[in-house]
Amino acid sequence: MLKSFDEAITEAQRLTDAALRRLIPESEAPEARVFEAMRYSTLAGGKRLRPFLVIACADLFNVSRECSERVAAAVEMVHTYSLIHDDLPAMDDDDLRRGMPTCHKQFDEATAILAGDALLTLAFEVLAEDKTHRQAEVRSELVLEMAKAIGARGMVGGQMLDIWAETHALDVPEITRLQRMKTGALIAYSCAAGAILGRADEHQRQLLSAYANNIGLAFQIADDLLDISATPEEMGKATGKDADAGKATFVSLLGVERARDQAMILVDQATKYLEIFGEKGNILRDLAKFVVERRS
């Protein structure tokens, strides 16, 4: 029997949390503080959208959960590291994340920098371990594609671009590129990782990649919409910061109506790419809708 979307996302959250707890040990050593900070920030909840994408895409190819939950945890480690570093005073200087004090507020700046570094490193360790996949070819590809997605040509470059955008007016193509790098690349990797684990053929990979690019952008537009409509309590973080800083967003450039329309079009297209997967693609179809309909 096919699971409902709610059951599937709850299960993905449970698997990811359990894997994270297992993979980030508690420590009694004098350097325990870095492990505490790693656990604090990764286990603070969150939607677990990216891990869910890994697991749901891997499920299309009947990948064992022992494999996909490890990759899901690695992706969440990378996402969390990026949040920890982005929240630092020298970057976005945020005090609140997932409804809790940010890592550098709860611990200190040095610990936050190191916890981010260690999470990024641990993610690669997990991907490269035998347990993640018995074929070294698969592990090596998981590492390579992750590194490409999150480095200076991907996520980190997107964050640099975001800082640049504080003093430059971006147009829609520029902001699309920024978001593809800053948030889209890791979302796309999450889907790609499921396909890599599943040894998907080229055609299947391209379709999942197109799906991922669409929902990545839709996710960001939804985020911009929530940023002006939701409260900090609902979001668990500061809202309205982009607008206050006069920063261009999809919403400021397109207006609320057109931005909302654009997100719906992207989601509609995204689901079309799933046709070859038949009923098995239902969870990913629901997920695409969830991305734009979520309230936080």
Add this chain to the structure above:
Amino acid sequence: MLKSFDEAITEAQRLTDAALRRLIPESEAPEARVFEAMRYSTLAGGKRLRPFLVIACADLFNVSRECSERVAAAVEMVHTYSLIHDDLPAMDDDDLRRGMPTCHKQFDEATAILAGDALLTLAFEVLAEDKTHRQAEVRSELVLEMAKAIGARGMVGGQMLDIWAETHALDVPEITRLQRMKTGALIAYSCAAGAILGRADEHQRQLLSAYANNIGLAFQIADDLLDISATPEEMGKATGKDADAGKATFVSLLGVERARDQAMILVDQATKYLEIFGEKGNILRDLAKFVVERRS
């Protein structure tokens, strides 16, 4: 004909620099600043001790230079990322590195954090690429052992421990553990990577690992000695900071004489592990001596 030590280290520096220039592209994009910072900090010179170890160990097994120079560059990227982050105001707050302004001084803190993150990520990308080794098994092992060496149980944990040591008095076993993690782990990885590339057998690996552990510790003792005897100009960075901060070092705990003796004993032992490599081990023998006899 066997090369002299001076020729060998100069060649390793040249190969590493060329590989770094090739692997860290220049960019015209708006996010170019992060690439500039990556190039600035990696191409600022330095002894290139770790890349030299990679190449010299790989040479024992006749690994092609096209492979070993890439791994050497990856190791130097990781070393540089660790320096960039350690120099940040929230960490050691250093203004000078390799005789030049530190990354956050030359650029800004946000750029320095991102450049470090991107270098760490790029190192893993380079290790996982086909060009590094045709066998995925080798690439995957290079990634795995790197991640283990530099994460919370290795280099990053060592840095956390170093911060902890600011408020705790360490004894010799504790400081040995700290240094094994903070600087020893990446030095040991540099040797291990050569052996992995060369598909060395278990016995050869163990000997190289013992060699690496000894010179890693000897290197740190030599560093502590230079920290009290060399000038900032000679070292290209601030000196005497540990003593000023009342931090325990091998020299403060053992005294200059015993520390120097200890370093010599470690180097002497290190060279013994190289016996099975015969004449081919000469470069590594000279390197062990260089580690304790260097003037900066």
